[in-house]
Amino acid sequence: xxxxxxxxxxxDTLPALPTTSIQLVGMLxxxxxxxxxxxxxxxxxxxxxxxxxxLKLANSAAFSSPGRTFSLGESVRRLGSRTLxxxxxxxQVSGTLANxxxxxxxxxxxxxxxxxxxxxxxxxxxxxxxxxxxxxFVAALLRxxxxxxxxxxxxxxxxxxxxxxxxARPFLAYEREAFGADHAELGGILCERWGLPxxxxxxxxxxxxxxxxxxxxxxxxxxxxxxxxxxxxxxxGCDGLLYVFDSAARERLHTTRDELEALVADVLSASTPQxxxxxxxxxxxx
Amino acid sequence: xxxSPSLPFKNDPPRAGEIDRGAARDKVVVGxxxxxxxxxxxxxxxxxxxxxxxGVTVYDPVAKVGGMLHFMLPESTVNAEKALANPxxxxxxxxxxxxxxxxxxxxxxxxxxxxxxxxxxxxxxxGHFRIGSRNRTILRKIFWKxxxxxxxxxxxxxxxxxxxxxxxxxxxxxxxxxxxTQLWPH
Numbered sequence: 001x002x003x004x005x006x007x008x009x010x011x012d013t014l015p016a017l018p019t020t021s022i023q024l025v026g027m028l029x030x031x032x033x034x035x036x037x038x039x040x041x042x043x044x045x046x047x048x049x050x051x052x053x054x055l056k057l058a059n060s061a062a063f064s065s066p067g068r069t070f071s072l073g074e075s076v077r078r079l080g081s082r083t084l085x086x087x088x089x090x091x092q093v094s095g096t097l098a099n100x101x102x103x104x105x106x107x108x109x110x111x112x113x114x115x116x117x118x119x120x121x122x123x124x125x126x127x128x129x130x131x132x133x134x135x136x137f138v139a140a141l142l143r144x145x146x147x148x149x150x151x152x153x154x155x156x157x158x159x160x161x162x163x164x165x166x167x168a169r170p171f172l173a174y175e176r177e178a179f180g181a182d183h184a185e186l187g188g189i190l191c192e193r194w195g196l197p198x199x200x201x202x203x204x205x206x207x208x209x210x211x212x213x214x215x216x217x218x219x220x221x222x223x224x225x226x227x228x229x230x231x232x233x234x235x236x237g238c239d240g241l242l243y244v245f246d247s248a249a250r251e252r253l254h255t256t257r258d259e260l261e262a263l264v265a266d267v268l269s270a271s272t273p274q275x276x277x278x279x280x281x282x283x284x285x286x
Numbered sequence: 287x288x289x290s291p292s293l294p295f296k297n298d299p300p301r302a303g304e305i306d307r308g309a310a311r312d313k314v315v316v317g318x319x320x321x322x323x324x325x326x327x328x329x330x331x332x333x334x335x336x337x338x339x340x341g342v343t344v345y346d347p348v349a350k351v352g353g354m355l356h357f358m359l360p361e362s363t364v365n366a367e368k369a370l371a372n373p374x375x376x377x378x379x380x381x382x383x384x385x386x387x388x389x390x391x392x393x394x395x396x397x398x399x400x401x402x403x404x405x406x407x408x409x410x411x412x413g414h415f416r417i418g419s420r421n422r423t424i425l426r427k428i429f430w431k432x433x434x435x436x437x438x439x440x441x442x443x444x445x446x447x448x449x450x451x452x453x454x455x456x457x458x459x460x461x462x463x464x465x466x467t468q469l470w471p472h
Contacts, residue, residue, distance in 0.1 A: 105464075107334070160464035163445065170409060227408060231417050232358060233318040236335040238464065240445035241408045241418075250414060257415055261359055264417075265368040265375055268319055268358070 004180035104237030114235025117267035122225035139203035146187025163238035336404035346393035
């Protein structure tokens, strides 16, 4: 059994989020005040996977400027800074999470899909409930980043053995018993160490157990989005559905069954790779 | 503290509908909100990560034709556009489609062995959502209307399941909580 200190020591051994990702989070969280197209273009130029996605989107029907473009600069102009930030950040976080979740029995890429699906759900819910969509999008994208730490702490099949004996308690309780901290808390600490805005750190930390005193609308949205992603079958490992949908958060959001079920259908298409995604969801953010 | 830096990943998942040739036996993978019908006794059909979703299998032991549906939600009225684009997403239109496709492939309705797995629930759902149990309920209603019986099912709880149908003999296995069990034959 590991202690909290072991868990915290593990955080030091994890690969850091790319510096450019942290810059992108800052640009999104500032509502565009700190966004600089030239900086974004420079980030994109250094990442082939982002550049390819940007070119493809800029030439899609969703961004209906006439004629094809093979220029990154023209693509940047067509898509706009917010969409570019999102594409770049999502691609980078997807890369960071691609190999995460193995201790939960997840296949390669599953956690990236879950992050993208949850981010779309959070963005949609935030717009409906008039809460900052950029903060909700980023926090939902990063919400399971703490699973990187659990991967480093857990021995082979440790979580499967825990799940095999689990009763009807939340999976976070088993993580705390085994590792001294759960993945949500470790994710929140990682975000703090990376200097991300406090609303994002709080939402990552509370995405399974949203606090009531004081409540955070961003955390409530990310919590609901996480449940939506689980209902869509995204990121389901040996922890399954051993998580609670907090009734107080649901009441604060005034969210309904129909609203969330419609989102369950939507997030499935969002969980496919960015380059092949249905572009309608991006169009609304352009 | 134990570490597992070299813990191997499971194989990359094949895309829905693709054949996983790396497995011991060829597998046709059914994705989320997807269905497949196969008439090839050398193959298996598999679906991963059944949470609140339900996997339905149908199998004709004479024709060796089988099918599997992985539906997400009970009723298509929640999203008409998605229902049109992908009927396999919803039980009310996906289940009839599965039966239609498997009969078109040579199965006989009266010989079909029907099984189901999934329909798990998040903890402490206070009745507001209960997607898993509503998926289970609508499946029972559909089978009642169609005068069909479930040969076996493994539904409810909180865990995620992997469901496999082997077309050579109709054996259905479920992997959940680190254990593999045979659902059919009993």
